[in-house]
Amino acid sequence: MGPDGSRAAASEGFVTRRIETGCGAVLVRTGGVGPAVLLLHGFPQTGLTWRDVAPLLARASTVVVADLPGYGGxxxxxxxxxxxxxxxxxxxxTLVAAMRRLGHARFAIVGHRRGAHTVDQTGSNGRATRQSGCRPTSFPDD
Structure with a gap:
C-alpha cells in the first residue's frame, strides 16, 4: 500500500503527497525530471489510471499525476x-493552484474523460502550455 492507503505508490521513483491549495488538498504523485506534465484521470478512476504511462513520460518530463478534487486521496x-x-x-x-505550489508556473496537461473536460477549462484560461484531452466515448458491452 502507498502512503495514502492506495495500491502501491503508482510507480517506482514517484513520490506521493498532498498539496494544499486553498480549496482543499490535492493528492499528487510526482516523478521524473524535465518539463512538467500534469496527468488527469477520468470518472470513476483516480490518478492510478496513469500507472503504466507515467514512468515512460518521466524519462523526459516531470510528471505530476493528480487525483481530481473529490476523487481518491x-x-x-x-x-x-x-x-x-x-x-x-x-x-x-484548484489543479493549477496545486501545480503552482509545486513550482510549475507552466506545464503541459493531459486528461482522460472527466480529466479531458477539466483540460478544456485549464487551457481556455491560458494556464497550460500545451493541452490534450481524450474525449469520452461509449463502447457497447460484449
Missing amino acids: SDPPADTDDHAAMSKRATAA
Missing part, C-alpha cells in the same frame, strides 16, 4: 447551493 471542495465548486472550471483552478 484529494479533498472534495466545499459544497455550495449551486454546486459551482465541482465545476470543471473550479476543478481546473
Whole structure:
C-alpha cells in the first residue's frame, strides 16, 4: 500500500503527497525530471489510471499525476447551493493552484474523460502550455 492507503505508490521513483491549495488538498504523485506534465484521470478512476504511462513520460518530463478534487486521496471542495465548486472550471483552478505550489508556473496537461473536460477549462484560461484531452466515448458491452 502507498502512503495514502492506495495500491502501491503508482510507480517506482514517484513520490506521493498532498498539496494544499486553498480549496482543499490535492493528492499528487510526482516523478521524473524535465518539463512538467500534469496527468488527469477520468470518472470513476483516480490518478492510478496513469500507472503504466507515467514512468515512460518521466524519462523526459516531470510528471505530476493528480487525483481530481473529490476523487481518491484529494479533498472534495466545499459544497455550495449551486454546486459551482465541482465545476470543471473550479476543478481546473484548484489543479493549477496545486501545480503552482509545486513550482510549475507552466506545464503541459493531459486528461482522460472527466480529466479531458477539466483540460478544456485549464487551457481556455491560458494556464497550460500545451493541452490534450481524450474525449469520452461509449463502447457497447460484449
